[in-house]
Amino acid sequence: MLTILLLLFIVAITYYYLKWNYDFWQVRGVPFEKPVLFFGNFKKSITRLRHVSEDFTELYNKYKGTANFIGIFQMREPRIMVIEPKLVNEVLIRKFNHFSANEFSKIFNPKIDPLFTRNPFLASGDSWKEYRSEIATAFSSVRLRTMYPIMESVVDNLHSQVIYHINQPFEARELSLRFTADIVSNCIFNLNSDCLSGCCKVRTMSKKLSSPPKKTVLFMIIAEIFPICRKFLPMKFITDDVEEFFLDFFERSMRLRKRTGIKVDDFLDYVISLREKKKLSHKDVAGHLTTFFSDGLETTSLLIAHTLYELANNEGVQCKLRDEINRYIDTYDEISYDVLNEMAYLELVIAETLRLHPPFTIISKECTSDVRLEVTKGRTVLIEKGTNVYIPLYQIQNDPEYFPKPKEFIPERCSHHYSYDGLYLPFGNGTRQCLGMKFASMACKAAVVQLVKNFKITVNSRTSEELRIDPNEFLNIKKGGLWLNFKPVHMFQI
Ligand code: HEM
Numbered sequence: 001m002l003t004i005l006l007l008l009f010i011v012a013i014t015y016y017y018l019k020w021n022y023d024f025w026q027v028r029g030v031p032f033e034k035p036v037l038f039f040g041n042f043k044k045s046i047t048r049l050r051h052v053s054e055d056f057t058e059l060y061n062k063y064k065g066t067a068n069f070i071g072i073f074q075m076r077e078p079r080i081m082v083i084e085p086k087l088v089n090e091v092l093i094r095k096f097n098h099f100s101a102n103e104f105s106k107i108f109n110p111k112i113d114p115l116f117t118r119n120p121f122l123a124s125g126d127s128w129k130e131y132r133s134e135i136a137t138a139f140s141s142v143r144l145r146t147m148y149p150i151m152e153s154v155v156d157n158l159h160s161q162v163i164y165h166i167n168q169p170f171e172a173r174e175l176s177l178r179f180t181a182d183i184v185s186n187c188i189f190n191l192n193s194d195c196l197s198g199c200c201k202v203r204t205m206s207k208k209l210s211s212p213p214k215k216t217v218l219f220m221i222i223a224e225i226f227p228i229c230r231k232f233l234p235m236k237f238i239t240d241d242v243e244e245f246f247l248d249f250f251e252r253s254m255r256l257r258k259r260t261g262i263k264v265d266d267f268l269d270y271v272i273s274l275r276e277k278k279k280l281s282h283k284d285v286a287g288h289l290t291t292f293f294s295d296g297l298e299t300t301s302l303l304i305a306h307t308l309y310e311l312a313n314n315e316g317v318q319c320k321l322r323d324e325i326n327r328y329i330d331t332y333d334e335i336s337y338d339v340l341n342e343m344a345y346l347e348l349v350i351a352e353t354l355r356l357h358p359p360f361t362i363i364s365k366e367c368t369s370d371v372r373l374e375v376t377k378g379r380t381v382l383i384e385k386g387t388n389v390y391i392p393l394y395q396i397q398n399d400p401e402y403f404p405k406p407k408e409f410i411p412e413r414c415s416h417h418y419s420y421d422g423l424y425l426p427f428g429n430g431t432r433q434c435l436g437m438k439f440a441s442m443a444c445k446a447a448v449v450q451l452v453k454n455f456k457i458t459v460n461s462r463t464s465e466e467l468r469i470d471p472n473e474f475l476n477i478k479k480g481g482l483w484l485n486f487k488p489v490h491m492f493q494i
Helices: 002-019 052-063 085-094 125-139 141-164 172-188 201-210 214-225 240-260 267-278 282-313 315-332 337-342 344-356 393-397 411-415 437-454
Strands: 069-074 077-082 363-366 371-376 379-383 388-391 455-459 483-488
Touching: 052 069, 052 077, 052 393, 069 388, 077 085, 085 363, 085 371, 085 388, 125 141, 125 267, 125 282, 141 172, 141 267, 141 337, 141 437, 172 201, 172 267, 172 282, 172 437, 201 240, 201 282, 240 267, 240 282, 267 282, 282 315, 282 344, 282 437, 282 455, 282 483, 315 337, 315 344, 315 437, 337 437, 344 411, 344 437, 437 455
Parallel strands: 077 388
Antiparallel strands: 069 077, 363 388, 371 379, 455 483
C-alpha cells in the first residue's frame, strides 16, 4: 500500500513538474503555442515523425503577421521563436551583448570533452572569445590561397572518380562527403585520407563526431527536463575511439610536418606556432583541427550536394554556368584561386542554393542578460537571462513574401543583399557568424566548376520527387538521398 502511495506521489509530482510552467508565456502576455505534456511544441519531431524544421514551419505559418516573436516550449522549457526579420538582426547584431551564447555551450563540459569543446560554436563567454580569435586568424585570404593548389589536386581526384564510375548514378551527398573529407584532411592536416578512392575512416569518425551515442542522447533529453542533472551526471559527447582517432590524426600530421621540414603558411603551421606561443596542450590544438571535421564536413558537403542537385534540376542554369566557366577558361587558360572568386554567376548559384537548402535550418541563441524585446507594436516584454531564442532561418528564406516563388531556383535574385534585412542567414550573422564560410565556399566552387565543366548532370529517378528532410538528422539532409547522373560533356558536342 505504501509503495503504491509513494508511486502515485512520484507520478503526481512529475506531472506537476512537467506542467507547472506551461502558463509561462500566458502570464507575460506573449502569444504562444499551447504545449503538449512532456513534448512541448515538438511532439512530431521528438517522435521522429517529421524533421524539426517542419514543426517550426507550422508554427511560423500559423503566427506570421501576429507578433514579432512567439513563446514556445521545448519539452517543458519556455523559449522564443522569432517571426519578424527585423528582430533577427536585433538579436544577432544590435543586442548581441544580450544574446552572445549558443544554446549548446551549456550542454557540453570542457573537462570531459576537451577535444570537442575547443570549438567556438560550443563555447561561451571568455572561452568563446579566446577560441574564436585563435581560429579566426587561420582563415585569412593568404592561407586560403596557399591551400588552393592542394584543393585542386583533390578536385582532380573527384573528376577521376566520377569518370571511373560513370555508368552508375552517384548519391550527391555521399560523393560530396568523401570529397570534403579529403579536402579537410589534405588542406588542414596535410594528410591524404583517400576517402574518394577507398575506405573512408575519416568520414565514419566524423559522422560519429556529430552523432552522439544513444545513451548521450537519452542523457540530453533527461537534462532538458531536469537541467540539474548536467551538474551531477556529466556526459561525454564523443566516444573514446573517436577522440583517439582525431588525436592520432593530428599527431601523424605533426610528425610528417616535422620530418619533411616543410615551411608553409598554412593552417597546420599556424596552430603549431600557436601552441608554442600560448603553451597550449596537445588536445587544445587537436581540438581546433577537429572543429573542421565537426563544423565543416557535413555542412560543406551538403552545400556541394544541393548545388549539384539544383543544377541537375535546372538545365538552363547549368548551361549558363558552364558558359561562364568556359568563358573564363578561354580568357585565363586555367581557373586559379582569383579567377574562382571572380565568377559572378557561380557566386549567385551557390548563394541561391544556400537560400533554398541551408544546412542549418535554425539558429539558436541563449539570452545572457535580461533584455526587453518588442513583441507587438509598442509593447515590449522582458526576456530573462537563460531563455533560448530560435531564429527559423529556413522558414524566412523560403517565405514567399520575401522570396516570390520560393521553391524555384533563381540565382539572379541573390544579387540583392538580403542579410541586411535579416532575410538571409545560411552562415548566421554578426559577431558569431560562421568562421568557415570562405573555406566552404571555396571548396564548393572548386568542385562545382570541375564537375560542370566536364559533365552534364541530370537527376536520377532514384531521387524522390518530393524532397523531405530526414527526421533522424539534425542538419538539412534529404531523405532517400540526391541521386544524380553524370555524362561527359563532349558526348553532347557535335
Ligand atoms: C556550407 C558550409 C557551412 C555552413 C552553412 C555553416 C553555417 C554555420 C552557422 C549557421 C553557424 C552559426 C552562426 C550563429 O550561431 O550565428 C556557424 C558557426 C560556425 N561555423 Fe560554420 N558553416 C559552414 C561551414 C563551416 C566550416 C567549413 C567551418 C570550419 C571550421 C565552420 C566553422 C564554424 C565555427 C567555428 C562556427 C562558430 C562561430 C562562433 O560561434 O563564433 N563552418 N556555421
